[in-house]
Amino acid sequence: MSNNNASNNLIIAQRAVKQLRLEASFPRIKVSQAAAELRNFCLQNASKDPLLVGVPSSDNPFRPPKSCSLF
Amino acid sequence: MATQEVQLNETLAHLKTESETLKSKLEEERAKLHDVELHQVAEKVEGLGQFVMKTRRTLKGHGNKVLCMDWCKDKRRIVSSSQDGKVIVWDAFTTNKEHAVTMPCTWVMACAYAPSGCAVACGGLDNKCSVYPLSLDKNENLAAKKKSVAMHTNYLSACSFTNSDMQILTSSGDGTCALWDVESGQLLQSFHGHAADVLCLDLAPSETGNTFGQCIQSFETHESDINSVRYYPSGDAFASGSDDATCRLYDLRADREVAIYSKESIIFGVSSVDFSLSGRLLFGGYNDYTINVWDVLKGTRVSILFGHENRVSTLRVSPDGTAFSTGSWDHTLRV
Numbered sequence: 402m403s404n405n406n407a408s409n410n411l412i413i414a415q416r417a418v419k420q421l422r423l424e425a426s427f428p429r430i431k432v433s434q435a436a437a438e439l440r441n442f443c444l445q446n447a448s449k450d451p452l453l454v455g456v457p458s459s460d461n462p463f464r465p466p467k468s469c470s471l472f
Numbered sequence: 473m474a475t476q477e478v479q480l481n482e483t484l485a486h487l488k489t490e491s492e493t494l495k496s497k498l499e500e501e502r503a504k505l506h507d508v509e510l511h512q513v514a515e516k517v518e519g520l521g522q523f524v525m526k527t528r529r530t531l532k533g534h535g536n537k538v539l540c541m542d543w544c545k546d547k548r549r550i551v552s553s554s555q556d557g558k559v560i561v562w563d564a565f566t567t568n569k570e571h572a573v574t575m576p577c578t579w580v581m582a583c584a585y586a587p588s589g590c591a592v593a594c595g596g597l598d599n600k601c602s603v604y605p606l607s608l609d610k611n612e613n614l615a616a617k618k619k620s621v622a623m624h625t626n627y628l629s630a631c632s633f634t635n636s637d638m639q640i641l642t643s644s645g646d647g648t649c650a651l652w653d654v655e656s657g658q659l660l661q662s663f664h665g666h667a668a669d670v671l672c673l674d675l676a677p678s679e680t681g682n683t684f685g686q687c688i689q690s691f692e693t694h695e696s697d698i699n700s701v702r703y704y705p706s707g708d709a710f711a712s713g714s715d716d717a718t719c720r721l722y723d724l725r726a727d728r729e730v731a732i733y734s735k736e737s738i739i740f741g742v743s744s745v746d747f748s749l750s751g752r753l754l755f756g757g758y759n760d761y762t763i764n765v766w767d768v769l770k771g772t773r774v775s776i777l778f779g780h781e782n783r784v785s786t787l788r789v790s791p792d793g794t795a796f797s798t799g800s801w802d803h804t805l806r807v
Binding site: 406408410411414415417418420421422424427429430431432433434435436437438439440442443444445446447448450451452453457461462463 | 480483484488490491494495497500501502505506507508509510512513514517520525528529547548565575662666704705706708709723726727728730748749750751752753768769772781787791792794795796
């Protein structure tokens with residue numbers, strides 16, 4: 402019984418170590434570079450972002466509905 | 473027997489020390505690359521002006537808490553699911569309800585619109601994800617056409633279609649995520665690695681086929697349940713919202729957290745996060761009934777929105793970025 406438990410723990414530990422080794426070998430870049438790229442992406446797309454730039458009322462599909470009168 | 477045990481114990485101890493050293497090595501590597509903060513890089517960027525965002529539409533009709541919602545690619549339809557077991561498809565421009573389906577279970581925690589706009593998927597306490605094709609014929613009973621796609625051993629927390637109507641990704645309280653084929657209901661892939669319930673999932677913007685199913689990166693800095701994750705529009709980063717009242721931004725290539733969005737005055741957990749189209753704004757729905765809008769680059773709060781009368785449970789920006797919709801425990805959705 403205790404043998405089984407021990408070998409289970411072993412398998413779990415082996416998996417954990419394998420996972421950590423994988424994560425350790427992951428190629429990483431510097432935060433400054435990553436941050437610069439994030440910033441550039443934001444700035445490049447900022448003009449296309451309606452929530453940022455605002456949409457003229459005539460184009461805004463969600464403008465308050467105007468009442469229609471039909472006679 | 474005894475010697476075997478001793479041997480096993482030794483190897484176990486050996487593995488434990490190796491994993492400890494690997495962990496600290498990882499910390500070191502990550503710290504080495506942490507040479508600057510995101511908001512420092514963003515110092516020269518122009519600040520954002522004052523934002524005036526108003527509720528344009530209020531969608532009423534659910535009989536109980538709204539738990540989840542999703543936009544259709546046509547930018548006007550919304551599907552929402554609620555605790556009362558109902559899944560409703562709305563036209564957000566006109567606030568009309570187009571379809572309504574009653575699920576056999578309550579607490580429908582997940583719903584998603586298919587990319588084609590012709591079907592919706594939903595699930596919750598029934599441990600399954602079901603796909604309902606939407607028919608234009610109002611008289612047709614949608615529930616009859618339902619297809620049960622996914623089966624988990626615990627509640628379904630989130631679901632999302634991949635680029636096509638044919639595959640759906642689900643995450644569950646049983647700690648796994650899985651990829652299913654809609655037509656056959658077959659499990660294509662399953663993703664393990666989480667130690668507890670998986671609460672939310674998101675697909676990278678340009679995902680064409682994640683075939684490995686292996687955990688490649690993991691991030692642990694939140695202090696409590698992470699309720700929501702959303703990919704940054706460029707696919708290189710993602711944001712998370714948690715019960716610890718913070719939203720954090722993680723960069724995938726730098727393999728670490730790069731920003732925290734929090735304020736001392738905010739003590740309630742974040743239930744849901746989403747980015748604006750350019751990624752400059754991060755919207756967070758909070759359990760204190762408000763929505764906080766953060767400047768992603770500078771790390772400051774741009775705006776706080778009020779309107780809901782109970783906690784905001786779900787939040788999504790529309791596909792073209794012209795609006796965002798929130799669902800709340802006050803039984804309504806607001807656009």
